[in-house]
Amino acid sequence: MKKTITYSDQQKEVINYSGSQLLIRGIAGSGKTLILLKKARDVAEKNPNETVAVFSYGNPLSDSAKRQLESYNLPNLTVKTFHSWAMRTYCLVFRKRKIYMTNRQVISDAIKEVSTIYPKHRFITNKDLKGFIEEEISWIKGSDLCQREKYMKEPRKGRGGKVRVTPEDREVIFKIYEEYEKIRDYRLDYDDLGLQLSRNLDKIPDEQKFDHVFIDEAQDLTKVNLMVLCGIARKSRIVGADKGQKIFTTSFTWEDVGLNIKGRRTKILRNSYRSTKQIMELAYSIQEKDEISKDEEFTRPDLPTAEGQKPKVIFSKDIESQHQALSEAIRIIQREDPDAVIGILSRNREHMNNVQKLLNRERIDYKFIQSSAKKGDQEKLGSHHEPGVKLTTLHTAKGLEFKYVFITDVVDPPTYERLGDDFDWDIERRLLYVGMSRAMKQLYLFTYGDRHNLIDELGKPFYEKVMI
Numbered sequence: 001m002k003k004t005i006t007y008s009d010q011q012k013e014v015i016n017y018s019g020s021q022l023l024i025r026g027i028a029g030s031g032k033t034l035i036l037l038k039k040a041r042d043v044a045e046k047n048p049n050e051t052v053a054v055f056s057y058g059n060p061l062s063d064s065a066k067r068q069l070e071s072y073n074l075p076n077l078t079v080k081t082f083h084s085w086a087m088r089t090y091c092l093v094f095r096k097r098k099i100y101m102t103n104r105q106v107i108s109d110a111i112k113e114v115s116t117i118y119p120k121h122r123f124i125t126n127k128d129l130k131g132f133i134e135e136e137i138s139w140i141k142g143s144d145l146c147q148r149e150k151y152m153k154e155p156r157k158g159r160g161g162k163v164r165v166t167p168e169d170r171e172v173i174f175k176i177y178e179e180y181e182k183i184r185d186y187r188l189d190y191d192d193l194g195l196q197l198s199r200n201l202d203k204i205p206d207e208q209k210f211d212h213v214f215i216d217e218a219q220d221l222t223k224v225n226l227m228v229l230c231g232i233a234r235k236s237r238i239v240g241a242d243k244g245q246k247i248f249t250t251s252f253t254w255e256d257v258g259l260n261i262k263g264r265r266t267k268i269l270r271n272s273y274r275s276t277k278q279i280m281e282l283a284y285s286i287q288e289k290d291e292i293s294k295d296e297e298f299t300r301p302d303l304p305t306a307e308g309q310k311p312k313v314i315f316s317k318d319i320e321s322q323h324q325a326l327s328e329a330i331r332i333i334q335r336e337d338p339d340a341v342i343g344i345l346s347r348n349r350e351h352m353n354n355v356q357k358l359l360n361r362e363r364i365d366y367k368f369i370q371s372s373a374k375k376g377d378q379e380k381l382g383s384h385h386e387p388g389v390k391l392t393t394l395h396t397a398k399g400l401e402f403k404y405v406f407i408t409d410v411v412d413p414p415t416y417e418r419l420g421d422d423f424d425w426d427i428e429r430r431l432l433y434v435g436m437s438r439a440m441k442q443l444y445l446f447t448y449g450d451r452h453n454l455i456d457e458l459g460k461p462f463y464e465k466v467m468i
């Protein structure tokens with residue numbers, strides 16, 4: 001059943017805004033995507049001879065946007081992800097027929113090369129820091145800091161504080177980056193697409209540009225990708241973003257990417273229409289602890305008016321009893337609400353695979369929500385629009401919503417992942433906030449053992465504690 005929408009005054013102001021640049025800042029569930037799609041539709045309907053593109057974050061979200069727009073049948077309106085558009089555009093600009101992608105091994109090979117110069121440095125000897133180096137190289141390319149001088153001077157705002165980085169560390173990282181680029185050679189990584197296109201904006205063919213560009217979840221795009229998207233807009237660029245949900249370590253200012261959002265060009269949405277007051281109270285209790293809540297661009301939320309049950313936090317002794325509690329909770333909900341959409345969100349793939357094994361064992365039907373599937377797994381892909389149990393990660397759940405949300409394994413990451421005291425808890429807080437704010441009606445958090453820093457930070461009056 002299609003729900004009727006009565007737009008709020010704040011939302012109407014965004015819909016009726018007719019300027020050529022606009023930033024829509026809004027909290028989780030405030031209708032940024034809804035309004036962006038409505039606006040894109042209006043522009044496409046009013047101007048049938050002009051092209052309109054909506055850029056969504058990832059395939060699940062872009063499929064959802066396509067679904068919402070398909071009945072309007074507007075041939076001048078398209079929905080894309082940055083990567084799908086950039087792959088095609090890169091081939092056209094650089095006259096390539098096929099794109100060869102690098103693999104993770106290239107980072108290991110680059111580290112090995114640099115080990116002859118810095119044999120004792122922790123980035124060389126500590127294998128657990130490889131993930132950090134991978135993110136750092138992505139940051140260098142995503143922010144176009146590809147010259148040594150630039151990289152050495154760049155403030156790390158937005159990059160996260162996972163590992164303390166001294167000037168000597170930067171020297172080592174930059175050497176690894178240079179080796180990585182040499183070994184990579186003709187192959188590309190995901191950051192190359194935006195980087196090379198941002199340097200060749202004038203070569204992008206006209207048919208790959210649009211009169212009006214709408215960008216959703218912009219807080220997590222890299223600086224170069226945003227520059228490219230703003231650069232291909234002939235007439236207007238409309239951007240939706242929420243710093244409170246920034247879960248990747250990208251950094252840019254709106255000015256950097258060519259967007260003037262001063263004065264009336266920024267509109268703010270503060271009400272969640274997705275979740276109940278009880279869910280958002282709990283979600284805000286963790287967001288308050290995040291440094292980002294002090295940022296001038298952070299959007300302060302208003303509490304929703306819709307009432308519901310208090311979220312439940314299930315404390316188990318170990319992972320097995322968590323799984324038992326999880327399968328019991330799924331069965332209870334499926335009995336009471338057979339058409340329910342249940343999202344099971346995990347911190348990483350390993351946790352998701354454990355949940356998958358549990359559901360197979362318990363003969364509970366499920367589908368995955370993910371950007372792509374391995375060959376043969378296609379029929380296991382689902383969407384958050386259809387009833388049933390959906391398995392996904394917190395990262396992929398961004399922008400999506402489920403009537404019931406179960407977040408599993410809310411425990412401290414293992415020490416090797418935490419890198420001692422340098423661990424960036426703010427990103428973990430934000431991920432949990434993103435996960436919690438996906439829930440429309442009921443929210444369950446599952447934890448076990450005695451190491452659950454984030455659970456300890458939650459406001460105690462805002463959840464029901466269940467001990468197993």
Ligand SMILES: Nc1ncnc2c1ncn2[C@@H]1O[C@H](COP(=O)(O)OP(=O)(O)OP(=O)(O)O)[C@@H](O)[C@H]1O
Nearest residue numbers: 005006007008028029030031032033034273274399
């Ligand atoms: N005025 C409204 N009346 C009823 N429902 C609304 C209204 N505005 C938004 N919604 C609903 O609220 C939910 C959240 O909207 P949407 O996904 O657009 O929010 P968002 O700001 O993009 O969220 P997020 O940043 O968390 O992805 C959707 O189900 C949407 O249909």
